[in-house]
Amino acid sequence: MEFGPHLILAILEGLVQASVLTLTALGLSLVFGVMRVVNVAHGEFFMLGAVFAYGVANSIGGAPVVGFVAALIVAPLLVGVLAAAADWLILRRLDHDPERTIVATIGMLYVIQQITLMTYGPDAHPVTPPFNQRIAIPWFEFTDKGLEFYFPWGLSTTSYKLFVVAAAIVAGLGVWLLMARSRLGLILRATQLDRETALAFGIPVQRVYALTFGFGAALAALGAVLVVPIQQAHYLMGGDPLLLSFIVVIIGGLGSLRGTVLAAILIGMSNGIISVFFSPTLAKILATLLVAMVLVYRPQGLFGKKPA
Amino acid sequence: MKPEKRDNVIASRRKVLKGMAAIGAASTMPGLVPFAQAATDQPIRIGFQVHRTGIGAAYGRWYERTTNAVAKYINDNGGINGRPVEIIAEDDGTDPKRGAEVVEKFATQHKADIAFGTLFSHVVIGSAPRAGELKIPYFVVSEGHHVASGMLNRWTLQPGITDVKSQVQAMAPFVAANLGKKVTMIFPDFAFGHDHRDYFSAAIEKQGGNVIAKIAIPPTETSFTKYFAKIPRDTEVLYHVMVGPSVLTFVKEMGEFFGPSRPEIFGFIDSLEAVDLKTPGLEFLEGTYFWEGNPRYAQKNQTEYDRFYRAAVGVDDNGASIDDPRDVSTYAHMWGCWETLNVVKAGMEAANYRGPGDRAALIEAVEAMTDMAEGRDHPQGAKIFNGRTHQVFGHQYISRVNGGRLEVVHRTSIEDTFYPDEVDYTKMSF
Amino acid sequence: MAAVILLSTRGLSRHFGGLRAVENVDFDLPEGEIRALIGPNGAGKTTFVSMLCGRIPASNGQITFAGRDVTRMPAHKRVQMGIAYTFQITSIFDALSVRENVELSVQRCLGADRGQLAAASDALLERVGLLDRAEQVAADMAYGHQRLLEIAMGLGQRPRLLILDEPTQGLSDGEIADFIRLIREVARDTTVLLIEHNIDVVMALAQKITVMNFGAIIAEGTPEEIHANEVVQAAYLGG
């Protein structure tokens, strides 16, 4: 493929990845920001979202669009409730101590994964996309006759992929509106800034935590529902989103939502674009080392501001 | 016609389950199975290393179904040396560490006669040294080249399924002759994929073709379009092989990428194993070609043996589970379990196997095997076993997607899969 | 003897963001003296002594200890040179026993010989009156006893300069009297810098008093001079 169309394609693919990653990482970032805990089971909530989406879409039947819309609503909700319950039953009793929480969420990761294997099984299952037209994209070249357009081989996307990008933008805006403009957002931000004072002003911090944990997980699940029509629901699919979300949240600055979105776009896009030029495994090695070095030398993240 | 057949199979499946549960106690239930002339009525214990969890779990499920079916088949026909076969399954988590522990457990705890059944090559490589030390015959069904490459030991054999090196090189003449000579390869970036890369590149060059691009995809990748973009414009044939839970995404995105103007496409069915060809998004595969270890769809000229084998495992004419037509089997691989256990049976009978003391004799008996005739024991086709390399060679199938079904268009000769020996295990001591 | 300056600072400053916690402090402490450092909350006392012992780096200025410039020296090296610091907020090894706490403070000088360590720690515990609690887990003790343990750990290091940050906070009157006796004894071979709010303690112990407010030294003198100083009175009572 020529360089120009190749790049466009990498960007389009990167956008789709970045969209899903943004939602997933926003969930992780929110939980870290408000509760100051790292949720290692985040990837499993992503996986659960996909598996529930398959379950819902499959049991409803009828036109794919009906099942998909139902999954879009039910799966994140279910996952959110599950996660909130886990917070209430487990993490609350650990006082949300950061290190103990990490260990407990590692345990949760295994439990969720194993239960999914025992019930849903080891196979990957697809969810039929509600619509999926291939959209060829024209490219141009300069010939003797001047500028000419043509359709290069492989330069295309699908309507569903565009929908994923749009949906992620809408959901992202929704999260932003919620955080910046709503009462609930105010409560979350106040809790994030000063837990004790929030408590002294009547904010039920423990419930806010459970809600946040649930909401964070639901965001991951939403990302997963969007992605299952492209990929499949599989009980081991949570690993990569977790690692990538980690990377994004750290690069973006722990707890900063704006940084998270920026970093998700950066990482999602570069994942697509770097692999155009380098070995993808090498790209992953470099990305992991970059994250480690960012933590070592710039713990506030690339986009985070320096603590006073 | 069909419904009745189906009922039969369900009935026999029930019997399988019941039978399996009862096998331990079989000897105390006279009349159920005729194990009359046995010297001992103790069952032959087959340690079955199965991927129930981990990335191999989807394959493992079907391996287990096939293994249970072949055990029933053997028992229904009088067992081995008149003794029933008992399958002792242990999950290895598709993990080499646990694999080695499981082999130890078979050898020392379960007192199994042999260990059997592993698919994923890293588990084989992790487990084989322990099998060698514990001197327990280790029959793998992994299609990896690691056995014939000489990396392992005299106790490890692969008598049921042809290895990747053979499969791949046998494809090259057909590809070069019918599809094109400029090939782009897409393969997973780990050992299995590298075997494809290396052996096919060499084979196609012998046919006057060449590989113009080699695109490695990292394991755990979930999105593939960006790799397709690296396919050179002058590619005549796209050669693809993919494994893991993302195979459907891989194939779907391939379709979306090419749209209406695709090159010839030749793939290993691994890319679609356990995936329904009628899944939306796969329509573009119409007219493309696949290697199949064993044809998933019952062919017009289906042999009696394939029909028998299908029914025994509980698979319909489309290669899916009879219970659930959406549950597509790993048909191109799992027959290896069926044939391997039949080889074990033949070997044990040739060696007059009585117990662990005869393990070396069993190995020697299998090493002495050469021709294996097509039949109920070998429903996939005739085979030639090479005792020096511990590797079997057999026919390979090339199928074309036609009306949403895979139709066999070419069956390679066994000789197409031969290559010079790289090891002589028979010279090693036990 | 009083002429030998053990510790001095020149132009010592520390800024937190825009806040000037300590600004341009010149300070001299002669060897063998007990010096009290007083001042209202937020005057910068703790920040100042934290810079002396190296817990926080100075933004500007210079610290000299025993004739060496220690401004950039890491904390543990300064401690090895003989600066011991007891924390304002009790800082002990909660989960360890009282004896283990003290042993940790003496083993740096003594090495890990068990017998010697035990003897030295018991002597110290005896001195602060905690010997009968030696086996207790440190966190289980009353606050006052924890403060005494903290002081014992300070002494265990055999410092040349002992910095005590509000050592009597939370002690009862009886304990305070014991504390004063203890410090007098210690001061025979150790220089003491004492941050203290309890004026009785200051008056009883200090040979000289330094008063800080808003990050700067506003007065320095004998207890009598300071008591009479109007600026000091104003700073305290917030007039």
Place this chain on the structure above:
Amino acid sequence: MSRALTFHIGAIIVLAVLQFILPVYHSGNLARIMVLAVYAMGYNVMFGYTGLLSLGHAMFFAVGMYGAGLSIRLFDMAAAPAFGIGIIASILFSLGVGLLALRTIGVAFMIVTLMFSQAIYLLILYFNPLTRGDEGFVIPQAVRQVAGFDLSDPTTRYFAALLLFAIALLGMVWLVRSRTGRVLVAIRENEERARMLGYDSWAHKLFAVVLSGTMAGAAGAAYGLLFGSVGASFAEVPFSILPLLYVLLGGPGTVIGPFVGTLFMFYLRDISSSFTDAHLLVAGIVLVLLTMYARRGIMGVVRERWAKWLP
């Protein structure tokens, strides 16, 4: 001889005797458990004694294992020098990791170690012509000889594992009673205070990382030589979680605890595997329950209730 020393030497003697008593399956398991326990003891140096929680310990194990394995595979070395190379590689590598990762604390430290470990795993895959990637490679039986002893022989293997284990165990008994060991505990309890007692906490933490990494690396090299295979799965994230699980269960900050935890978890999985595949479910539940209700682990509780003298 102190009670603590007697107890641990006694444990080693019991293990030596067990080899002659136990059925071969269990003595085989025990050999494996002892090697893994060295890995866990190394983890305990950082986590249990110094308070540094690493999520990437598999990298140290893998560096030791590949250090030894690749010397054999690529340079045809003998087992003993290869083992030495594995250890040297672990020392150098853990020194490098320590110098970088110790610039962070708490959660950041956990993630940095996780990321380094992931990078090592990917590097093993990336250099597959050398390492054979995910498949790994076999260390041939012929090479696994040290001073005339065949390491693949079950008895030799058992005693080789026991030797390594005994060195690590007695070394730990000595360490935790030494001056350095006590400073490590002081750092775990209150780093600021330790620093203000004149201890160089940075140097001590670095020592803990290097010792911990070297023990893990020694375990990795030994594992490869004793069991004959080297593979990338020893560098994967779940293998980093294992020692955490072992130590949490056995008792962080106790010398024998990591062994007890390894023994328990190993048999928990082995026994549960005969009636369910859900051993990971068990592991997950154990992790959650341990963090919620039993942070001291088995030996921690034993020490608290019955044996205060246990180091």
Place this chain on the structure above:
Amino acid sequence: MMLEVRHISAGYGKVQVLHDLSLGVKAGEILCLLGRNGAGKTTLLKTIMGLVRARSGEILLEGVPLNDLPAYKVPRQGVGYIPQGRRLFAELTVAENLQVGLMTRGQGDEVLEHVLTMFPRLRERMDQRAETLSGGEQQMLATARALCLRPRVLLLDEPTEGLQPSMIAMIRAAVVELRAQGVAIILVEQRVEAVLEVADRVIFIENGRNALEATPDDLRANESLVHRYVGV
């Protein structure tokens, strides 16, 4: 009594800070707590707020026990708190900080209006982030935020710390006005002089225990009392 503390013991972890401490404050009364650093004054206020759990004893608001309630329900009963160091939500705007106060008991805009008339400076700064305010303005905001829940009881922890005299006067005026409105006020202070001007009663706390109760007049008459318990 509007708020009554009976025989409270409380602390952090294994350390007990308050020992059997009792006190009460009436509606329209200012009770000042004096004592040295670490005497337990801040811990007492936190215990009333439920932020530190009382181990024994009772806290009653108009006879109804508070200490069984989860912490977040205490302010909802009408207990306002101005913590030491102000503890504003630094990255929230002035308006948002006030909004948090209004939410506590579901107060509407008229309360906000009322509070803003007390602190007109804040009205000009509504969209500014709290961390950008000057020290005095921050204290105004902390006070205004607490008033937004229309407290029946107001707890102030060293509200004049680090402020210039004009600001101190303003805070003092606000406190006096609240007393006139019938709010029960507990004021923790270091500056004895500031205390003497507004207090109705003074209680000294020493080592977490009641040490002495006095009126401002007693204290003016006997300076050595102050000296003994506050240490100046």
